[in-house]
Amino acid sequence: MGRHRLEPPPRVRPRYGRVAAAGLSLLVTLVALLGGLGLLPVQAVRGGGEVAVSSSTHHRAGGSDGSSAEGDRGDADPPARVAAPEAADPTGTALPAGSGEGRRVVFAKGAQRVWLVDPDGTVEATYLVSGSVTDNLRPGTYDVYSRSRWAVGVDDSGVMQYFVRFAHGPHAAIGFHSIPTKHGTPLQSETQLGTPQSHGCIRQRLSDARLMWDFARVGTDVVVVA
Structure with missing residues (x-):
């Protein structure tokens, strides 16, 4: 083998x-x-x-308050933006249209408001006042013709400060002044400013009466609008 x-x-x-x-x-x-x-x-x-x-499925993410938000839609067009309409002046403090030009005082009877306007049209100050309960002042352009640091109303109706006169009423001058006082008591409250309270003139709180006194020299235009 x-x-x-x-x-x-x-x-x-x-x-x-x-x-x-x-x-x-x-x-x-x-x-x-x-x-x-x-x-x-x-x-x-x-x-x-x-x-x-696949990642194309849309998800809703729950919010902390239980609400849900839809997920991104990839190439979906973004929502178009709609411009909000311009809101009107909510406070009514805009200078009235057609109230003149240049340096002037503007008094709106309906709004019971005054504007102190600089030569370039800038509003230096605006505030509420109390005009007459009677229709004794027609719209138009006037001018300051007299001023008094202190004044006493007709028939001893009250004491006024910073009286700036620009018109003539049936029985007395018409102008801007502080809220009158009688025996030291104001004839109206400051909270009533913005409503007619006087019997001819235009009442202002004391600080605003000082502003008017400093602004409205003799010859200053005063424009009254409805």
Whole structure:
């Protein structure tokens, strides 16, 4: 009997490339199967083995008060901006239209308000007053013709300060002055300013009467509007 040399069995080298390819193929097949059954929200399976999960679903994020806000809509057009209408002057302190030009005093009978206007049209001051309870002053342009630091009303009806006269009434001069006092008591309260209270003149709080006194020298225009 001849002698044979016992040969060692050949080594089998695992082919990792094929194993990886087979595993990847199995993964892709499994993902596609689950996606077809609706069990996995698959958007696409790319050649490199990357699985892209859909992100186009919109979400609502709950607010702290239980409300919800709709998520971004991607390429949706932003809402158009609508310009807000200009609001009218809510306080009624705007200088009335058609109230003259240049340096002047403006008195609005309906608003019971006065404006002190500089030469360039800038309003230096505006405040509420109390005009006459009777219609004794027509709209128009007047001018200051007399001033008195102190004055006493007709028939001892009260003491006034900073009297600036610009018109003539049926029985007495018409002008701006402080709220009259009688025996030290004001004939009206400051909270009543803005409503007609006098019997001819235009009453002002004392601080505003000082402003008028400093502003309206003799010859200053006074424009009265309805």
